[in-house]
Amino acid sequence: MTDPLELLATDRALARGRGDPCATLCTLANVDDHGMPQARTLVLRDVADRLAVFVNATSPKFPHLAHVSVVVWLPSLNVQYRLTCTTEPVPAALVAESWQLRPVVPKQLDWLYTRVQAQGTPIGSREALLETLASLLLPEPLVAPETASGFFLLPERIERLDLNQENGVHDRRRFTLGNPSWHEEVLVP
Template sequence: MSPESLLCAQQECYQHGPRRRFDQVFPHLHVDKHRKVAFLSASWRFILQSNPQRTCIYCRPARKTLNPSYMTSDTSPLGLLNADRQRARELGDPAAPLCVLALATMAGEPSVRTLVLRDVTSTTLNLFVNRSSPKWAAIDAGARCELLVYYSSVDVQYRVAGTLKSIDQAVIEENWPYRPTPAKYLDYVYQHHQPQSSPVADRNTLLGLFDDLRAEYPEDTLSAPAGAAGLQLVADRVERLDLSMPDRIHDRRLYKFDGNTWQVQTLVP
């Protein structure tokens, strides 16, 4: 692919002025001696793959109204989140199964991590974790948290706030066998060797723990260890930011749960 094929499709761009080469708009790109564009990260490859017109992401044509197959009768914020999540999955968005969870440690320090978002219901978001994690003490203490998801494929972001509670252990035991094999053995590492976030001599030492466990516990003998756990984020506040508006003025809405229904406000973006 030559740089000339990466011209912005717009004759004029409000963000960048006259038509420009894609690699001029994005200095993150470089061109090798064969005149092919090389991307520095998978995220940039995704931008190009999901943008077949080769337009700059700031000036590409606005997305069309949602396909009816994505429309949902559930207008609650978590219903909208589920619909946007499904769209992102079908577009191959690598962030579709993920979320970012933020909470405060027992010392009051901010703590952020990326997790797999297992499920979204009408009022909760479900996560699988391990009780050996340092964050469990803050969770047991009833810490509030905020969860963020961003799907670049559909230009939408959600911030979800609420309280965390444990998922019933019977649910964990029922679902744990469907976890990926490495994740199962990682739970066994926590249970039999070292807790999550504890230091280890080097990566080879860590991999050796997995090898020892595979030899001692064949996969068909594994069952959910006591430390395997799940969390429900009971949402009471959701903010949705839609970045794909035709007029380029983002649509930002705040949803608050009053105990019975969601109340919505429009915010200045």
């Protein structure tokens, strides 16, 4: 039986090899506290051999990430994946370790969100933002704030749409997590 997570890993590796800028990214959608759908681009990470995303706990999306929908579009392969997922927190120690690999400005911003004001809140001007960032007191050594967070993605349903068919008829398959393995169905594209 095909494991769609292995398929996704193989396709992402192939896309990375082709220099596809989408190979490391996803679009993650959730439902906000007003019942409205919200979507944004996130880096799709491989942490401890599992798919994960990293976010900041001060973001308004943070309390609403228990159920998410994730899209991975790989233009170099002409393949789309849609994942319906529950999530599980990445242990703090793993987040802290990965956080060290972040560039310096995202690190500073995580501390700004934590100590000054939450991600996504209005600030007077871009100049005010840059001044706040420049005057920010950072811990020494520079470690991850408690708000740096991660979620493992636990896909329950995965749909793969492959546009790259010689006869022009797209190949669409849905994989549903069963016990003990995935159940595969071909869908009308």
